[in-house]
Amino acid sequence: MKQKKARKGWIATIILTIVAVFYVSPLFVVLMNSFKKKAFINLEPFNLPTARNWIGVENYANSIEKYGFLQAVLWTLVITVGSVVVILVCTSMFAWFITRVNNKATKFLYLLCVFSMVVPFQMVMFTLSLVTDRLRLNTPWGLIVIYLGFGAGLAVFMFCGFVKSIPIEIEEAAMIDGCTPLRTFFSVVLPIMKPTYISVGILETMWIWNDFLLPYLTLDLNKYSTISIVIQRMQGSFGRVDMGAIMASLVLAVIPIIIFYLSCQKYIIKGVAAGAVKG
Amino acid sequence: MEKSIKSYFPIFLGPTFLAFIIGFIVPFLMGLYLSLCDFRTAADAKFIGLGNFVKAFQDGEFLHAFVFTALFTLTTVILINVLAFAVAMVLTNNVPGTNIFRTTFFMPNLIGGIVLGYIWQLVFNGILSRYDLALKISAKFGFWGLVVVICWQQIGYMMIIYIAGLQSIPSSLNEAAAIDGANSWQRLWSVTIPNMMPSITICLFLTLTNGFKLFDQNLSLTAGEPMKQTEMLALNIFNTFYSRVGYQGVGQAKAVIFFVLVVALGLIQLKMTRSREVQQ
Known part of the structure; x- marks a missing residue:
């Protein structure tokens, strides 16, 4: 047997x-x-x-000289790292607040976040590009704000799920000992939530690094581009398509992903599973 | 405690809320309003009622995109979930090398849609050119090409969710069923699948909405060719906005229809499968 x-x-x-x-x-x-x-x-x-x-x-x-591939990699890195850090800090604070303060307004905010998760990007893409142009957010730095707004839904949702499972007594003890809410959050809540930070961080990284349409519509393409935008432009440009440069760019686009994947594989797989359970 | 936190709301809520208004609420409400307007830029918007929606429903390309998307989604939802479930079953059965396989099958998921599309374009055209064919000459090639790409990308992701689900089923349930004389097929249908319903719900939801919302891979693999026959809903909306002058209003109306469709489908599916979930 x-x-x-x-x-x-x-x-x-x-x-x-x-x-x-x-x-x-x-x-x-x-x-x-x-x-x-x-x-x-x-x-x-x-x-x-x-x-x-x-x-x-x-x-x-x-690929590097003619099409500026390395600049695109750098901008993609700036946008991804910047957005993910900002999303993690801001949305976890947001999620802790709306879970701990229980009233109609915070419940409404929670529902709004969940709602934003299911809205497809096409619904807002045109108007979003108008807003970003008007507010001059069409730079990589402005894009971080947009990603915080558009990526808030999933992050808030996952953080809220976790905050609910933290016993409130720990925080109460910290407050009685004289911690301000800010101090309580950063020295008590934040360390407990570390696994959720990793999960959310990975899900948001996977999304933002590979995103094409949002940066394509909102960035000032004369000055900035991302990996996906450069590759799309190489293929879509008029005249002869340079297959050689495209192949090289594809390889250069995949290498960082594979390195990232192999070095944090354990967390990535856990993050995906955790995100699914919460969903 | 609640009271002392409350006064800190500008710090805790401020940044996210502000970004949320700029990045989501304003564009969303503007989008709803503009779908009822005739406009090229938001400044010259003129209220015209439901005219854009009438035009959207009369647009043959839009309806074709809808049918194509629906067929595509149906095919991929079935293929991805059956295959991912099967692989997850095999990999939770103490097969030597499980970790390596899990790593391999999940990997394509991290590669972006644009990059994936061009990788596969090379492969498909390489195969088809042996028979003097090419990917963009037939909608049939485009359809199955997209199916292969999406399966390749998403099977690994769903597999991870199914593995997590399978590992959370207490092994005593299956053992008890085996002692009672259930064969492996009966155990699968009466023990494993009912206990897996939460995972199945989430995987169906993800594959369904991913299928409907697909854009990047569609753009990079076929770009809708030949003759817009492989254009899916998201790409159709994009093209209505950006390559047809004066059709922005219709594009926005299509976007609203698309939004309602995705939300409705998601909700119906959640309701249907949630009711089958069992409590452990």
């Missing part, structure tokens, strides 16, 4: 290994093609690079 089960397990492993190889193969196809001359990429995408079509790192140089 046990032997049979073990053998079954190994058969499953073999099948899953084959599936997993297929699963990651598109990424290797792109990596392979990023070292080929442009003309060969559409002709024979699955052939290994050979001396005939090898071009070395020229595609990468093009």
Whole structure:
């Protein structure tokens, strides 16, 4: 019986290994093609690079020099890190307040946040771009404000779920000992909520790093761009599409994600599971 | 305690609330109002009543996008959930190498929609070009191409949720059923699935709304080609706003319809599956 089960397990492993190889193969196809001359990429995408079509790192140089890929990476990083930090600090304070102060106004705010989670972006995209232009929020720094507003729903929702499970006595004790509400929040509540900070941080990072439409519509595209915007622009630009530079950019776009993923894998998977349970 | 916190509301609520007004409430209310107006920029808006909605419903491309989106969502919801559930079942069964598989299958989820679309465009065109075909020549290729991309991206995510759900079922339930003589098929239907309903609810909700709201992958993989035949609702709304002069009002009306549709679908689905959840 046990032997049979073990053998079954190994058969499953073999099948899953084959599936997993297929699963990651598109990424290797792109990596392979990023070292080929442009003309060969559409002709024979699955052939290994050979001396005939090898071009070395020229595609990468093009992507960085001609299309400003590194600037886009930097701006994406600024927008993502800035927004996530601001979202975490502001929405956790917001969530703690509306959970601990119980009246009609705070209940209404909570419902408003939940409501904003289900509204599709298309509903507000046009008017949002008008608002950001009017208020001159069309810079990466302004975008942080927009992300705080638009990303507040999910974050508040998750933080509220967690605050409810913290025994209020701990906070009361801190207040009796003379802590102001601010001090209570930062030295008592915040450390307890650390796991939720990680979960929310990861979900928001995944969203903002990859977001295309919001920055595309609100950023001043003459001055700033993000990774998704640059790649979309390379493909959509008039004239010849530079497949080589696109391949190199795709590789450069995926590398930071894979590094991030492999280094915080445990938290990412936990964060996703936690987000789902709360949802 | 409540009283002393209350006076701190500008600090605790202020920043988020202000951003929420700028980033959500004002655009949302403006959007509702503008859907009833004729306008190109918000400054020249003229109230015209429901005219935009009439035009939206008469727009053949919009209706086509709706049907395409509905079919696409139906297909992906079924495929993603069945496959993710199956993989989760296998991976919770002490298969050697579980962690590596989990890591691999989840990975595509972190890659953005635009990047994913172009990665797969290369792969699909590489395969199709052997038969002298290309992705953008047929709506059928576009449809199944999108299905493959979305499955590839989301199966891992739903798998994680299903694994968490499966691990929370006490193993004594299944053991008791086995002792009572239930075979593995009966155990799946009468023990595992009823206990998994909370996970199934959330996964159905996510795949359903993700399918309806899909934009990035649609834009990068097919951009609606050929002839807007693979254009989904979100992309149709985008194109109405930004590539048809004078149609902003209709675009906003479509956006309102889209919003109502997504919310209604989400609520109906939640209600239907929530009622089947069992208490442990």
